[in-house]
Amino acid sequence: MTTKQQTPDGHIVDTVPDRLETAEMQRTARAAGIIAFGNITSRVLGLVRDTVKSSFFGATGLVSAFDLATKVPMMFFDLLVGGMVSSALVPVFSEYSKPENRDELWRVASFLLSIGVIALTLLTLIGEIFAPQIAYIIGGGLNEETLQLTTQLLRITLPAIVFLNVAGILSALLYALKRFTLPAFNSAIFNLGIVIATFAFARSMGIHAMAIGLLSGAILQVILQLPGLRDAKLIPVFDWRHPALRNIARLYWPILLGLIVDIVSRTLSYRLATETGDQSVAWMGYATTLMQFPLGLTSTAVAVAILPTLSQQAADSVTTKNNTAFLSTLAQGIRLVLVLIIPATFGMFLLANPIIKLIFEHGNFTPESTLWTTIVLRYYLIGVIAAAVDLLFVNAFYARQQAWTPALVGLVGVFVYLIVAFGPSFYRGMQLTDLMIANAVQLTFHTIVMWVLLHREVGSLRGHHLTSTTAKAVGASMVMVVVAWLTWQAVLQLPITGFLSEALQVMVPGATGALAYFFLANFLKISEVNQIVEIVQRKLKR
Numbered sequence: 001m002t003t004k005q006q007t008p009d010g011h012i013v014d015t016v017p018d019r020l021e022t023a024e025m026q027r028t029a030r031a032a033g034i035i036a037f038g039n040i041t042s043r044v045l046g047l048v049r050d051t052v053k054s055s056f057f058g059a060t061g062l063v064s065a066f067d068l069a070t071k072v073p074m075m076f077f078d079l080l081v082g083g084m085v086s087s088a089l090v091p092v093f094s095e096y097s098k099p100e101n102r103d104e105l106w107r108v109a110s111f112l113l114s115i116g117v118i119a120l121t122l123l124t125l126i127g128e129i130f131a132p133q134i135a136y137i138i139g140g141g142l143n144e145e146t147l148q149l150t151t152q153l154l155r156i157t158l159p160a161i162v163f164l165n166v167a168g169i170l171s172a173l174l175y176a177l178k179r180f181t182l183p184a185f186n187s188a189i190f191n192l193g194i195v196i197a198t199f200a201f202a203r204s205m206g207i208h209a210m211a212i213g214l215l216s217g218a219i220l221q222v223i224l225q226l227p228g229l230r231d232a233k234l235i236p237v238f239d240w241r242h243p244a245l246r247n248i249a250r251l252y253w254p255i256l257l258g259l260i261v262d263i264v265s266r267t268l269s270y271r272l273a274t275e276t277g278d279q280s281v282a283w284m285g286y287a288t289t290l291m292q293f294p295l296g297l298t299s300t301a302v303a304v305a306i307l308p309t310l311s312q313q314a315a316d317s318v319t320t321k322n323n324t325a326f327l328s329t330l331a332q333g334i335r336l337v338l339v340l341i342i343p344a345t346f347g348m349f350l351l352a353n354p355i356i357k358l359i360f361e362h363g364n365f366t367p368e369s370t371l372w373t374t375i376v377l378r379y380y381l382i383g384v385i386a387a388a389v390d391l392l393f394v395n396a397f398y399a400r401q402q403a404w405t406p407a408l409v410g411l412v413g414v415f416v417y418l419i420v421a422f423g424p425s426f427y428r429g430m431q432l433t434d435l436m437i438a439n440a441v442q443l444t445f446h447t448i449v450m451w452v453l454l455h456r457e458v459g460s461l462r463g464h465h466l467t468s469t470t471a472k473a474v475g476a477s478m479v480m481v482v483v484a485w486l487t488w489q490a491v492l493q494l495p496i497t498g499f500l501s502e503a504l505q506v507m508v509p510g511a512t513g514a515l516a517y518f519f520l521a522n523f524l525k526i527s528e529v530n531q532i533v534e535i536v537q538r539k540l541k542r
Helices: 018-057 061-095 099-129 131-139 144-157 160-176 186-205 208-229 243-275 280-320 324-350 352-360 367-381 384-399 404-426 432-457 466-492 498-523 527-541
Strands: 003-006 012-015
Touching: 018 061, 018 186, 018 280, 018 352, 061 099, 061 131, 061 144, 061 160, 061 208, 061 243, 061 280, 061 384, 099 131, 099 160, 099 243, 131 144, 131 243, 144 208, 160 208, 160 280, 186 208, 243 280, 243 404, 243 432, 280 324, 280 352, 280 367, 280 384, 280 432, 324 352, 324 367, 324 384, 324 466, 324 498, 324 527, 352 367, 352 498, 367 432, 384 404, 384 432, 404 432, 466 498
Parallel strands: none
Antiparallel strands: 003 012
């Protein structure tokens, strides 16, 4: 049941009862909390992974070679199952997730696993044969020795393609069943495999230990999923005629087009980065790890949590001709992301240098690398808020099984990226910061276009307090930055040095800033923050 309500700007919108909206928000927040906890674990282990990497190998050509060798299996994962999870697998699996349809669900999943293992194994063998050519394509700007190392590492990491994609199918299956816990720790177990292997073998095997760790982490991802599917009836199946497969293919084709263009763009980006120096890819890798930390805790967690609900509501709206519930759930997700990603971005921009110094500047990681990683990270952060919101818009179209829309927008976005990246090179040499600026422009462009198309295709998000929530979050974040900066300056005056000083420069300003933000958010009555606090309090009481 819906009611009519007039917004402050005079628009009439459909609303769902507050009780239902609050209940849905709580379910979304709980699911997002599970995923966020998994992401926290993953991000922490990711930082440990990169801290170990920076300590053993610094930001040298060795790290650039390893980072490039990891990109290939990850690109193939994104191109294949990774591109399907949100756009096709979860929406289609969700249609068969009810208990009475489980046999069909197992049949569809069994076919994808069967054909996937065979095809991916053949793909891996081809990659092993042409590893030198692949290494040259992505890292041709490296010196000869580093390029040969990239080939060696690539031959170790390529088999991970099979395990990463199998784990992705299993994760999509669990997400559709709303079993979020195990897949939430997928990335965590992956990073753990790299950390353990690096500690165990780095002194005897060098950077090759990290490549072995990557392969081990991919295998552990598959093992992790299995307990959550104890009731699944997964057997070898080769049923090409099942209607769900045609539906997956229909949804995936536009994604495939967008992913191919995106992978070409990323490959070109890495190649351009190698032209600016052997260390550039390493700096980008460290900065990316930090940038993805707030994204994983906010946008990724919320987007995954609401996707099954959005998919079901989208299916219901076909018969009811009413998108009210769909828009309400989407707006709740956007508000929840905004109140978390805005302060996280502001805080990380302020404390970028002490964070990088604390985490990475040990062993072979030099102050120069800290400086350049800080610069790259701050440029990346310009587009983070847009990227966080954009992921929810993309998933909204995936839930409605309109995958062509984000794919085509992404295609145009790639050309925007290339124009901005190459523009300065007409009057001077290519610089690393050009690639970061192009990335931020591309993300912002994609978000704005997706917002406009969502308004036209689905309906307006007016009346869902997005503007007021954003304004409150920005205002509270600005005050938070001032408080954190003043605290940081006070810590710098303390008569201490070394690791303790580095830790205090991050933890004390971070803690006082967070407290200031949550205090102001409560004062400004940002309901999403109150929901988060209440859920945390209930968990602590248990």
